[in-house]
Amino acid sequence: MSGAPLRAIPLRSVHLEFGASFGEFAGFEVPMVYSSTLSEHVAVRSSVGVFDISHMGRLMVWGEHVGELLELVYTKRVTRTKVGFMSGPTLALNVHARVKDDEMWYNVDGERWFVVPNAAVADHMRDYLRGAAESRGFKVVVEDLRDKYAMLAIQGPKAVEVMERMGAGWASSLKPLEFRVGEEVAGRKTFIVSRSGWTGEDGFEILGEPGALADIFRESVKHGATPAGIAARDTLRIEVGFVLGGHEYGEDPAKFPCAVSLRYGMGAIDWGKRGFIGEEALRACRREGVRWVRVGLVMRKESARIIPRQGYKLYVDDIEVGWVTSGTYSPIIERGIAQAYIDSRYAIIGENVNIEVRGVRHEARIQDFPLIKR
Numbered sequence: 001m002s003g004a005p006l007r008a009i010p011l012r013s014v015h016l017e018f019g020a021s022f023g024e025f026a027g028f029e030v031p032m033v034y035s036s037t038l039s040e041h042v043a044v045r046s047s048v049g050v051f052d053i054s055h056m057g058r059l060m061v062w063g064e065h066v067g068e069l070l071e072l073v074y075t076k077r078v079t080r081t082k083v084g085f086m087s088g089p090t091l092a093l094n095v096h097a098r099v100k101d102d103e104m105w106y107n108v109d110g111e112r113w114f115v116v117p118n119a120a121v122a123d124h125m126r127d128y129l130r131g132a133a134e135s136r137g138f139k140v141v142v143e144d145l146r147d148k149y150a151m152l153a154i155q156g157p158k159a160v161e162v163m164e165r166m167g168a169g170w171a172s173s174l175k176p177l178e179f180r181v182g183e184e185v186a187g188r189k190t191f192i193v194s195r196s197g198w199t200g201e202d203g204f205e206i207l208g209e210p211g212a213l214a215d216i217f218r219e220s221v222k223h224g225a226t227p228a229g230i231a232a233r234d235t236l237r238i239e240v241g242f243v244l245g246g247h248e249y250g251e252d253p254a255k256f257p258c259a260v261s262l263r264y265g266m267g268a269i270d271w272g273k274r275g276f277i278g279e280e281a282l283r284a285c286r287r288e289g290v291r292w293v294r295v296g297l298v299m300r301k302e303s304a305r306i307i308p309r310q311g312y313k314l315y316v317d318d319i320e321v322g323w324v325t326s327g328t329y330s331p332i333i334e335r336g337i338a339q340a341y342i343d344s345r346y347a348i349i350g351e352n353v354n355i356e357v358r359g360v361r362h363e364a365r366i367q368d369f370p371l372i373k374r
Contacts, residue, residue, distance in 0.1 A: 009054040010150045010210035014217050018227045025230050026119035028055040033229040038331045040232035044199055045332055045372075048156030049228035050220045057122025058145040058207065061129065062112040065138035070105065070113065073132055075259070075269045075276055081107045086177040086196060089268045092125065093278030097258040097285055099249035101125050102268070106179060106192065114192065116151070118245050132277075149191055150213040154220055155203035155228075155236075163204060165223035166216070168193070171204055186219035188212035198233065200240030200370060235328040238339060241296060241369025247310060247326045248294060248339060257292040257341060258285035292322065292341040296367040297353065299336040303362035305329070308338035308355050315354040315361060321346045324355065332372045342366070 006029040015022075020031035031052060034040065043049050061069070070078045076090035088104035101121050106114040117125040126144050133140040154162055163171040166186040171193060174180070179194035190208035197203040206216060221227060234244070243249055243262060250256045259269065259282055269282070297314075299306050308327035313320055322342035330337045342353065349368050354361040 007055075009052060011052050011054060011214050011217060014214045015052065015227070017218075018221065020227070020229065023230070026055060028119060030055050031227075031229045032231045034227045037229070037231040037235060038329075040226055040228040041235050042331050043226035044156045044201060044228055044232065044236055046157070048154060048158040048162050048203075048225045049232070050217060050225040051153040051155065051228050051230075051233055052150070052217065053153050053205070053233075054146075054150040054210075055119040055230075056151060057115075057117035057119065057125060058149055058151065059115050059117065059126055059129070060108075060112055060143045060145055061115065061140060063133075063138070063140035065133070066111070066113060066140050068136075069129065069133050069138050069140050071273070072136070072276055073129065074103075074105075075273070075278075075282070076267060077270050077273055078105045078113075081105065083107050083110050084178060084180070086179060086194060089264065089266060091259055091264070091268055092128070093259055093276070093282060094251050095278055095281060096251075096253045097260075097278045097281035098251045098253055098256050099245070099259050099262070100128065100251055101245065102243060102249070102264075104177075104196065106194065108181065108192075120245055122146070148209070149207045150210040152206045152213055152217060152220075153197050153199075153203060154206070154225060155197045155199040155201045156225075157202060158224065159201070159203040162220055162223050162225050166219050171195070174204075186216045188215050190216075198242055199236040200242070200372075201236075234326075235330070238326050238328045238337060239330050239332065239370060239372045241339065241371065243294075243339070244326065257290060258282065260285045261290045261292045261294060261341065263294050289344070291344055293344050293347045294325070295340055295342050295347050295349070296369050296371045297324070297327075297338040297340050297355070297364040298333065298367050298371055299355075300352070300363045300365060301335075303364070304335045306355070306357055306362045307336040308340070308357070308364070313356045314340060314342055315356065316346050321353065330372065336364075337371050338364070
């Protein structure tokens with residue numbers, strides 16, 4: 001970070017009330033853990049947790065050519081999305097078909113679109129969208145709302161119960177990826193409440209003014225939610241195979257495979273769409289076939305406590321066949337788990353691969369996502 005001071009999130013004092021330990025993520029000082037990563041992780045899988053995700057970007061995009069801009073930049077037909085629903089995940093690519101960011105877009109009212117870029121590229125995506133519009137003469141406004149709104153995520157099988165206890169019983173009627181504007185939660189007005197999240201569980205993401213969200217955070221804990229930090233958020237996303245910039249994707253073609261290798265699914269790439277940035281390289285990658293594919297890894301029983309870390313090399317016999325992109329310990333299956341890129345010739349689900357950890361090789365099974373049974 002070249003010694004730059006960490007950026008603050010607006011609810012810091014609230015997290016201190018609940019005993020948070022802070023750390024750095026994407027240039028922000030964030031609550032990493034409150035009690036323990038494992039206990040917070042289990043709470044989200046078995047009950048409900050609440051996260052402050054205000055480190056992420058918040059952009060409102062509108063104007064005469066907003067549709068043209070979105071169709072130019074993203075790999076999915078974002079503008080087909082109904083008002084009141086989110087579209088995604090979709091990818092913003094560079095000309096080499098490497099991923100700038102994976103994002104969800106909210107169709108607020110047919111004219112305004114809201115997006116939450118990932119924290120590490122929030123400034124970049126804001127400037128990139130503005131630059132892409134300007135270079136093509138598009139009349140589009142890209143407004144940064146990070147100073148206006150904070151953001152929470154309430155996640156877990158009991159998320160609906162917590163919302164109901166906070167007087168937001170209407171939230172249970174939301175379909176996945178549906179949202180409402182201007183509703184009240186815990187007696188406080190919000191900007192957006194969506195049925196969405198990044199843990200693999202049912203849940204809601206809430207945007208609103210910091211004072212309102214501070215109250216909602218406290219009320220959610222009062223009604224059963226466990227405060228959960230960024231560390232648990234990372235272990236949860238690895239279990240279900242969600243990707244993170246700088247780990248599973250990035251813009252540098254020397255470090256990251258093309259977007260096809262992500263095996264993203266969920267319609268992130270609409271192959272019937274034409275004219276988006278990176279399309280030519282993406283189609284070339286698809287035609288030629290990919291060398292590397294993203295897979296999951298689960299440590300074998302005898303190596304259950306071994307945690308694969310980013311950069312660890314993978315072997316079949318003495319042949320180096322790939323590398324780990326993200327790894328952690330799963331308290332749900334009680335094994336070390338990972339996401340990895342492996343040579344497509346060896347990416348056979350159910351087969352074994354060896355992970356080299358400090359000079360010693362340990363056996364893991366190649367598995368598809370999610371790595372835990374749902």
